[in-house]
Amino acid sequence: MSFLDNLIANTIRADVRAEKGYHVPDASGYIKLDAMENPYELPRELRRELGERLAEVVINRYPLASYATLKERVCARMGVPEGFDVLLGNGSDELISIIDTALARQDRRAVVLAPYPSFVMFERSARLTGMDFVSVPVKEDFTLDMPAMLAAIAEHKPVVVYLAYPNNPTGNLPDDADVVRIAEAQGEHGLLVVDEAYQPFARKSFMGRLPQHPNMIVMRTLSKLGLAGIRLGYMSAAPELLAQFEKVRPPYNVNVLTQAAAEFALDHVGVLDEQAARLNEERTRLQRELSALPGVQVFPSAANFLLVRVPDADKTVDKLLADRVLIKNLSKMGKLLSGCIRVTVSTPEENSVFLNALKASLS
Numbered sequence: 001m002s003f004l005d006n007l008i009a010n011t012i013r014a015d016v017r018a019e020k021g022y023h024v025p026d027a028s029g030y031i032k033l034d035a036m037e038n039p040y041e042l043p044r045e046l047r048r049e050l051g052e053r054l055a056e057v058v059i060n061r062y063p064l065a066s067y068a069t070l071k072e073r074v075c076a077r078m079g080v081p082e083g084f085d086v087l088l089g090n091g092s093d094e095l096i097s098i099i100d101t102a103l104a105r106q107d108r109r110a111v112v113l114a115p116y117p118s119f120v121m122f123e124r125s126a127r128l129t130g131m132d133f134v135s136v137p138v139k140e141d142f143t144l145d146m147p148a149m150l151a152a153i154a155e156h157k158p159v160v161v162y163l164a165y166p167n168n169p170t171g172n173l174p175d176d177a178d179v180v181r182i183a184e185a186q187g188e189h190g191l192l193v194v195d196e197a198y199q200p201f202a203r204k205s206f207m208g209r210l211p212q213h214p215n216m217i218v219m220r221t222l223s224k225l226g227l228a229g230i231r232l233g234y235m236s237a238a239p240e241l242l243a244q245f246e247k248v249r250p251p252y253n254v255n256v257l258t259q260a261a262a263e264f265a266l267d268h269v270g271v272l273d274e275q276a277a278r279l280n281e282e283r284t285r286l287q288r289e290l291s292a293l294p295g296v297q298v299f300p301s302a303a304n305f306l307l308v309r310v311p312d313a314d315k316t317v318d319k320l321l322a323d324r325v326l327i328k329n330l331s332k333m334g335k336l337l338s339g340c341i342r343v344t345v346s347t348p349e350e351n352s353v354f355l356n357a358l359k360a361s362l363s
């Protein structure tokens with residue numbers, strides 16, 4: 001054992017040493033359909049204007065602690081209810097970790113609960129903050145198994161339930177009545193985070209219903225709307241709750257360039273909404289074309305990606321890679337997802353490259 005091996009064994013937590021880490025493949029030269037990004041850029045004229053704005057940003061000072069201007073913009077543009085505020089994060093990934101850091105207990109293990117399959121960060125963050133993670137399998141059609149969810153809530157008394165609305169990687173939107181039942185089951189003993197990362201495509205939200213559900217947190221991101229690179233997430237909840245999470249938020253977690261770019265983008269959010277509408281049209285086209293293919297099953301999606309079951313997922317993924325198309329192979333993630341791949345909806349041209357490669361893999 002080298003000095004460093006010993007040092008690591010003596011210092012880094014065993015569960016962290018056992019972690020594999022979150023690996024993102026190098027995508028240069030590939031058509032990137034694996035991360036639910038918006039393939040469209042801001043129009044050139046707007047990018048030039050943004051460049052001019054960014055040139056004026058003061059970068060020798062720390063960001064203003066309150067983020068007041070950006071928060072006002074977010075509240076005004078994103079339907080945050082009157083009297084409710086937002087907490088900003090470096091992507092919603094950071095918000096999940098802020099929430100979990102505030103909830104993890106030193107004296108006894110707290111439980112985080114989410115359906116399976118769902119967004120991987122729910123589990124990763126729970127484990128890294130030292131909490132137990134309980135996952136409740138969805139039904140074969142990927143809808144929530146409500147008797148099992150409610151039984152698991154009664155048994156494990158989770159401090160928080162995470163629900164992605166729509167869900168990743170399945171794409172479907174949980175039933176509103178089920179979301180409400182879970183919030184009610186959590187009551188005053190636990191939170192419910194409704195993760196609305198794909199809201200620009202689903203166009204449905206619990207944001208306006210926050211005042212009725214004091215244990216609910218609605219979380220959103222600008223990533224899927226077309227700003228994945230600037231890393232901005234936000235969450236809204238009862239001000240008393242947000243004040244607690246504020247204490248955990250790392251100071252200056254949203255840098256001045258991100259703030260300026262987000263303010264600018266929110267002033268032009270119509271352009272981004274229009275891109276999302278185009279992607280929704282392409283989603284419909286992809287769904288139609290995929291469902292006409294023999295042996296291919298495409299599931300309903302309210303997001304900017306599709307879950308697709310193919311006869312031989314490994315063969316399809318290999319063919320797509322050979323044609324330099326990156327998608328997510330989910331076929332090894334348990335029985336529910338056997339044969340499944342997840343593909344981001346992109347431009348008509350990129351979607352056609354994907355479709356052709358997928359068709360070729362079926363022969």
Ligand code: PMP
Binds near residue numbers: 197222
């Ligand atoms: N929530 C869900 C459900 C997601 O699928 C993703 C992205 N894969 C995120 C949150 C992460 O968003 P952000 O880029 O804001 O960290």
